[in-house]
Amino acid sequence: KAGVTQTPRYLIKTRGQQVTLSCSPISGHRSVSWYQQTPGQGLQFLFEYFSETQRNKGNFPGRFSGRQFSNSRSEMNVSTLELGDSALYLCASSLSGASTDTQYFGPGTRLTVL
Amino acid sequence: GENVEQHPSTLSVQEGDSAVIKCTYSDSASNYFPWYKQELGKRPQLIIDIRSNVGEKKDQRIAVTLNKTAKHFSLHITETQPEDSAVYFCAAKQSAGGTSYGKLTFGQGTILTVHP
Numbered sequence: 001k002a003g004v005t006q007t008p009r010y011l012i013k014t015r016g017q018q019v020t021l022s023c024s025p026i027s028g029h030r031s032v033s034w035y036q037q038t039p040g041q042g043l044q045f046l047f048e049y050f051s052e053t054q055r056n057k058g059n060f061p062g063r064f065s066g067r068q069f070s071n072s073r074s075e076m077n078v079s080t081l082e083l084g085d086s087a088l089y090l091c092a093s094s095l096s097g098a099s100t101d102t103q104y105f106g107p108g109t110r111l112t113v114l
Numbered sequence: 115g116e117n118v119e120q121h122p123s124t125l126s127v128q129e130g131d132s133a134v135i136k137c138t139y140s141d142s143a144s145n146y147f148p149w150y151k152q153e154l155g156k157r158p159q160l161i162i163d164i165r166s167n168v169g170e171k172k173d174q175r176i177a178v179t180l181n182k183t184a185k186h187f188s189l190h191i192t193e194t195q196p197e198d199s200a201v202y203f204c205a206a207k208q209s210a211g212g213t214s215y216g217k218l219t220f221g222q223g224t225i226l227t228v229h230p
Contacts, residue, residue: 102148
């Protein structure tokens with residue numbers, strides 16, 4: 001099976017712009033979770049989608065949003081970008097997001113905000 | 115919410131030695147504990163996981179132990195090799211229901227360096 005894929009792999013934006021990142025899960029996986037990885041804060045949970053519904057959300061401002069499509073592909077959007085949003089954004093897919101489901105990570109999108 | 119503490123933050127060993135990384139968690143409802151290895155510029159890769167109904171799990175040179183009473187779990191790597199050099203993350207996940215779906219809470223990571 002093909003692994004989790006993310007596009008684009010690299011993005012450079014300026015403050016105030018918005019950005020959309022895409023994640024395609026492993027075939028058959030219906031849960032997609034998003035994480036932000038920075039040197040200072042480590043890996044932090046953003047949100048999780050299952051069957052096109054957000055089931056869980058981390059402690060991020062409303063500028064961070066996401067959605068999931070009927071084919072389980074997911075997008076996240078960050079509006080009004082700030083310098084502090086520069087990070088590696090990782091998505092992870094699992095079968096159902098249940099407590100003991102393994103999460104498989106994509107390669108990430110490296111976002112740089114200038 | 116859940117909080118995961120990971121120690122040490124850096125670990126340097128000689129090839130062939132053992133390496134141990136320890137994590138503690140705060141929420142007794144957590145029941146799934148994966149360990150991920152992340153090489154520079156690459157995605158986190160699951161190397162081993164353990165569920166709360168098991169005390170120990172082993173896969174070749176890698177083992178994980180879980181002490182539910184003390185709320186801590188550890189990664190043990192034996193006969194380390196230079197290719198084991200990477201950042202290792204522990205994580206915890208609560209049992210399903212309510213707001214726990216899909217959320218892994220990660221430790222801060224351990225940079226492991228194995229010297230040839």
